[in-house]
Amino acid sequence: MSVIRPYQFYDKTIIEEKANQLLIQAKNEGYPLDWGEGIAHRIVDLLELRMLWKIIPNDDQGEIVAKIEPLERRITLNEDIDKLKNDQGFQQSTIAHEIGHWILHINQDEADGLMEQLSLPLPLNTLTEEQVFLCRVTGQENLKKIKLEKQNYNREWQAQYFAGCLLMPEYKLLECKRGRDLTNWKHLYPIADELCVTISNLVYRLQQLGWIYIQKGSKKIYQGRHLKSKLDF
Numbered sequence: 001m002s003v004i005r006p007y008q009f010y011d012k013t014i015i016e017e018k019a020n021q022l023l024i025q026a027k028n029e030g031y032p033l034d035w036g037e038g039i040a041h042r043i044v045d046l047l048e049l050r051m052l053w054k055i056i057p058n059d060d061q062g063e064i065v066a067k068i069e070p071l072e073r074r075i076t077l078n079e080d081i082d083k084l085k086n087d088q089g090f091q092q093s094t095i096a097h098e099i100g101h102w103i104l105h106i107n108q109d110e111a112d113g114l115m116e117q118l119s120l121p122l123p124l125n126t127l128t129e130e131q132v133f134l135c136r137v138t139g140q141e142n143l144k145k146i147k148l149e150k151q152n153y154n155r156e157w158q159a160q161y162f163a164g165c166l167l168m169p170e171y172k173l174l175e176c177k178r179g180r181d182l183t184n185w186k187h188l189y190p191i192a193d194e195l196c197v198t199i200s201n202l203v204y205r206l207q208q209l210g211w212i213y214i215q216k217g218s219k220k221i222y223q224g225r226h227l228k229s230k231l232d233f
């Protein structure tokens with residue numbers, strides 16, 4: 001069996017559930033989740049993954065933002081990308097995206113088992129590229145800008161959807177929403193700060209939940225069809 005799972009379709013509710021399970025596990029195991037500081041690093045700790053900042057050179061397809069190497073249980077962020085260092089929200093989103101690959105696409109038992117074998121005589125550079133996820137973009141809105149084969153595109157989409165669910169679970173959004181008008185940009189920016197996410201991640205997530213709606217090419221925000229039922233929460 002390969003370290004990377006064969007492609008599979010995940011329903012959005014399943015992805016959301018997997019993200020929520022991690023948050024519950026973090027709470028149960030006493031990992032402090034400080035939303036204003038960003039929670040992605042805590043989840044990395046919870047999963048016993050490692051983080052590394054390193055220059056990742058471009059390959060023939062262009063820039064690589066981050067990667068995850070399952071056998072090393074390691075997420076690498078490209079230190080050449082200033083936005084990753086300077087924009088906390090973008091950094092959170094990128095880390096959470098890599099966690100998404102770990103949860104959804106990596107055969108974790110197989111990765112650990114192979115690692116044990118590899119700690120014997122086989123050098124790690126025998127790994128094929130297929131056993132590493134190279135991520136070129138980590139925002140849903142940018143995904144369409146790069147050319148990806150269908151299943152790879154879907155995997156990237158799933159990892160990014162997972163990131164949105166992890167960093168902006170519905171119960172936190174409901175908390176942040178109290179006393180605020182989601183159709184007002186001035187109310188959205190403080191929510192993005194409170195959750196340490198980018199405004200585009202927040203807007204995408206709220207639209208996915210059906211709480212707001214923005215017409216393409218417009219900045220005007222409308223209340224989405226699913227928000228009304230949440231108002232009594």
Ligand SMILES: [Zn+2]
Pocket residue numbers: 097101133134135136155156159
């Ligand atoms: Zn990715």
